[in-house]
Amino acid sequence: MPTITYIEHDGTAHTVEVAEGFSVMEGAINNTVPGIDADCGGACACATCHVYVDPAWQHLTGTQSEAEASMISFANAVEPNSRLSCQIKVTAELDGLVVRMPAGQH
Amino acid sequence: MPEPGIIIAGAGHAGGAAAAALRQFGWKGAITVIGNEPIPPYQRPPLSKAWLTGDATAESLALRPERFYTQQTITLRLSTTIAAIDRAARAIRLADGQTLPYTTLILALGARARRLPLPGFDLPGVLELRTAADADRLKATIGPGRRIAIIGGGYIGLEAAASSRALGAEAVVLEREPRLLARVASPPLSEFFAAAHRAHGVIIHTDAQVTGLVGQNGTERGRVAGVQLADGTILPCHAALVGVGAIPNDEIAAAAGLRCENGVVVDEHARTEDPAIFAIGDLTNRPLALYGRRGRLESVPNALEQARQAAAAITGRPPPAAEVPWFWSDQYDIKLQIAGLPHDVARLVVRGDPSTGSFAVFHLDADRRVQCVESVNTPAEFMAGRLMILKRRPVDAAALADLSSNMKDLAA
Ligand SMILES: Cc1cc2nc3c(=O)[nH]c(=O)nc-3n(C[C@H](O)[C@H](O)[C@H](O)COP(=O)(O)OP(=O)(O)OC[C@H]3O[C@@H](n4cnc5c(N)ncnc54)[C@H](O)[C@@H]3O)c2cc1C
Numbered sequence: 001m002p003t004i005t006y007i008e009h010d011g012t013a014h015t016v017e018v019a020e021g022f023s024v025m026e027g028a029i030n031n032t033v034p035g036i037d038a039d040c041g042g043a044c045a046c047a048t049c050h051v052y053v054d055p056a057w058q059h060l061t062g063t064q065s066e067a068e069a070s071m072i073s074f075a076n077a078v079e080p081n082s083r084l085s086c087q088i089k090v091t092a093e094l095d096g097l098v099v100r101m102p103a104g105q106h
Numbered sequence: 107m108p109e110p111g112i113i114i115a116g117a118g119h120a121g122g123a124a125a126a127a128l129r130q131f132g133w134k135g136a137i138t139v140i141g142n143e144p145i146p147p148y149q150r151p152p153l154s155k156a157w158l159t160g161d162a163t164a165e166s167l168a169l170r171p172e173r174f175y176t177q178q179t180i181t182l183r184l185s186t187t188i189a190a191i192d193r194a195a196r197a198i199r200l201a202d203g204q205t206l207p208y209t210t211l212i213l214a215l216g217a218r219a220r221r222l223p224l225p226g227f228d229l230p231g232v233l234e235l236r237t238a239a240d241a242d243r244l245k246a247t248i249g250p251g252r253r254i255a256i257i258g259g260g261y262i263g264l265e266a267a268a269s270s271r272a273l274g275a276e277a278v279v280l281e282r283e284p285r286l287l288a289r290v291a292s293p294p295l296s297e298f299f300a301a302a303h304r305a306h307g308v309i310i311h312t313d314a315q316v317t318g319l320v321g322q323n324g325t326e327r328g329r330v331a332g333v334q335l336a337d338g339t340i341l342p343c344h345a346a347l348v349g350v351g352a353i354p355n356d357e358i359a360a361a362a363g364l365r366c367e368n369g370v371v372v373d374e375h376a377r378t379e380d381p382a383i384f385a386i387g388d389l390t391n392r393p394l395a396l397y398g399r400r401g402r403l404e405s406v407p408n409a410l411e412q413a414r415q416a417a418a419a420i421t422g423r424p425p426p427a428a429e430v431p432w433f434w435s436d437q438y439d440i441k442l443q444i445a446g447l448p449h450d451v452a453r454l455v456v457r458g459d460p461s462t463g464s465f466a467v468f469h470l471d472a473d474r475r476v477q478c479v480e481s482v483n484t485p486a487e488f489m490a491g492r493l494m495i496l497k498r499r500p501v502d503a504a505a506l507a508d509l510s511s512n513m514k515d516l517a518a
């Protein structure tokens with residue numbers, strides 16, 4: 001199973017296994033990793049699942065849809081590697097993925 | 107003797123979120139979540155959407171995985187009905203007679219589907235959609251060659267219609283009002299959704315007065331076979347879904363003497379008039395600070411906001427900042443996001459052309475402040491609208507309607 005490392009804003013790292021087909025957001029919720037709220041449960045409607053994708057992995061996590069890009073542009077502390085984690089599907093290729101969480105989602 | 111701890115009555119979206127927020131905010135004492143459904147807290151929005159079409163799994167429906175509750179030492183008591191609150195004794199009574207003491211009680215009993223007092227309402231095949239069990243019953247009846255009559259053109263009914271079409275079933279929507287979504291959407295949005303559903307083959311009857319449901323051969327027996335309208339027409343169907351709103355499960359609170367007016371009355375910390383009792387979610391009649399009034403909301407963001415308010419008050423944290431109420435709905439490839447509430451609206455400003463499938467309707471008050479925005483496939487308008495609603499500053503209606511003006515600049 002692919003392994004994903006989620007790093008909280010204070011530096012605490014959580015490395016967990018996430019089955020292919022789940023989203024990076026679901027990987028955090030299902031493994032009780034704190035730092036991602038996901039208020040809308042993955043409907044790309046809330047922007048409370050914001051993460052920063054480690055630059056080494058950006059080319060494998062796909063590109064933002066137009067809707068995701070619009071939502072993110074209004075989030076707090078946006079960086080070029082900002083993504084909505086509910087919009088990144090976990091694949092075998094993403095084994096080892098590292099994402100960081102912002103200070104808060106609200 | 108140790109304190110009895112926190113009891114959360116109702117294991118739905120709000121109850122599950124409150125338990126998680128309490129632990130997140132550092133509450134170390136006991137937490138017991140009690141609910142009458144057989145499964146741990148789950149998300150209802152997919153019930154009319156991805157769950158119905160088979161695109162969601164039980165795992166993705168769950169609010170949290172089951173081990174979350176063990177890891178966080180949260181006791182879940184499922185399939186357990188709460189019968190009463192004894193405020194003097196600070197205890198709740200379960201349907202089986204057992205009593206459980208609490209230090210603090212959080213009521214999160216939600217709402218239930220409104221029933222129609224009509225003949226034939228209890229025939230087999232007449233369904234409602236509130237729980238996962240309801241959704242499974244509905245799912246079992248829809249498929250190619252089947253026709254489902256949907257009584258009520260609100261969000262749940264329309265989402266169910268879209269999902270029925272996706273599964274190859276015929277869908278007929280019967281709405282009593284002259285337009286769909288009459289109580290909850292602006293006329294341009296109603297028109298847009300009516301056109302979109304018709305384009306997907308949904309049959310829509312507005313001004314339709316349903317007078318009863320009939321069984322096989324027009325009798326009041328057997329499985330439902332048709333919906334009867336006021337003009338005597340019987341519309342044949344294989345199943346009927348009734349989606350005519352929800353009513354709060356506030357009877358237990360009212361019987362315990364807590365003030366209830368279309369929901370349990372709470373303050374901005376989700377506290378009832380009893381300092382030991384909070385109430386959150388669809389169950390509550392809450393202050394709507396931005397609108398200078400009170401109301402009962404039925405949405406996930408509302409349940410989550412009040413869960414955080416209660417958890418903050420209980421753990422002595424500063425209250426979270428007031429949020430703009432919001433809601434979303436997914437039908438076909440249409441993503442609707444609504445921010446704010448359409449109170450005191452003096453005019454509507456439509457940004458974009460509805461016939462393109464993406465547009466937004468801004469609701470302005472007499473002072474040209476944005477009260478609400480309905481956004482269809484326009485997430486930037488939704489996000490900017492939320493900021494504008496919070497800021498309460500007059501806006502330039504002409505600029506708002508002009509697609510060449512940037513939403514970020516308008517919200518700045
Ligand atoms: C089909 C559907 C689609 C929806 N779609 C959306 C959407 O797209 N976006 C959105 O924002 N919102 C949506 N909603 C609304 C959202 O799901 C609700 O606002 C939310 O579930 C409210 O949470 P709650 O905890 O207050 O109530 P609930 O989730 O209903 O939980 C209350 C729980 O308490 C239990 N209970 C009641 N009485 C007792 C008792 N006496 N003893 C024990 N347990 C009891 C109930 O069985 C239930 O499990 C939808 C709702 C439905 C039904």
Ligand code: FES
Nearest residue numbers: 042044047049086
């Ligand atoms: S969970 Fe809401 S946008 Fe990702």
